[in-house]
Amino acid sequence: MSDIIDEHRLYLSDEPRLEAYAAALTEVVRPGDVVVDLGAGSGIMGLLACRAGAGKVYALEHTSLIDLTRRIAADNGLGDRIVHIRETSTEVDLPEKADVVVCDQIGRFGFEAGVFGFFTDAARRFAKPDARFVPSHMEFLVAPVSVPERARDVAFWERPAMGFDVRAAISIARNSGYPMRLEPSHLLGTPTVAARRATTNEDAFTATAELTIERPGTLDGLGGSFRAELAPGVFVTNSPVADARIERRNVLLPIAKSIEVAEGDRVEVRMHFIPRETLLSWKVRVTRVDGAVACESQHSTFKGMFLSTEDLQRTAPNSVPVLTPRGRARQSVLELCDGVRKLGDIEREIATRHPELFTSLRDASLFVAEVVTRYTQ
């Protein structure tokens, strides 16, 4: 089962998103430009870039979706202007430098899908010094929110499940971001820009905001959204108060304990983003109108990560790694890919060498396919 096709249907039916990208590409693409579309998906960005005048588009898509991407380009008479490459942008070697680099790896809060890492790498390796990046900048918006249905999910772990104590998960639950679609009715204050960053800079950064409670309610956390500047004056956003909001969920960053707030209360927010690690930390302090501090809450997705003692032991500098049986089988496949042997010979050899893992040639073939599609060309 796959929901990939449905995911791309949603992308292609999101008019505010497509119209903004079309406008941006019309703005930044000059006749004959070389454009790189990172994470091409259905290839729509490349098609729009061609319509905007691109001379050549490199559409990079590292999944099997690339064949559909290629076919859609051909069906629209653009097969000769769009070069499809099945590779991630960070591993690709392009024969020429790009004038424009475009992608929609933005995520729900503007950074977690990888845009900063991809663009920083592109700027260093295959973009011209004066290349334009779409989006060029990212703004991070936060708002105080009341979302009782989601707050209940965070607090779920405080109670027994089938009579069993599951409180070990509380810390992870309180230090995780929760995808959800925020509506204006969830907001206790106006979404405010906490930081604006160039998308070609993946360094860690701090963002701050001072929010004012505009209507009384129960503060459950911060609602995060983004506003991406695709070209000068052209934006896409998932802000719950935007007129042309794109179809993308937001994120709830919970606080440890929900608190009643009144009009005029202040919410100080300090966040630290580490795009390279997809890590986000957030501190929230609620101050009453009279200056009294009502609540302080500190969180980080670092504390929400699933870490195991086994992982720690395995990655300790003094540990001695030993290959598992599947690791040895993978090593065998890589050794056998010597530029001479045919795949069928490799499959048979793997089945012979590792009978404890593969009970049939078909099982061995599937394993070999997984390795060679990833590590060979």
Added chain:
Amino acid sequence: MIPPPVTLASCLRPSDDALSRELDGQLVFLQLETEAYFGLDAIGTRMWECLTSAESVAAAVGVLEQEFEVGRAELERDVIELATDLVERRLLVVE
């Protein structure tokens, strides 16, 4: 900026930019500014707890001396060495 050296008289506190989490009796850190991870084993974790709760390194050594069968001089050397490492990694701050 070079941090001041750690001595027995130093008072140490966790850096505001250091996040930590406990995992099976061991501490794992993330330094937000350097983006570096660091782990302490059970003994190091106990030293961290004493260093960050005692009024001075000497006081921390005093507590640890009751728990570990090791000479005072050796313990002082080990604790100062660990504390210096943690200060250099910007996980601890000398007050």
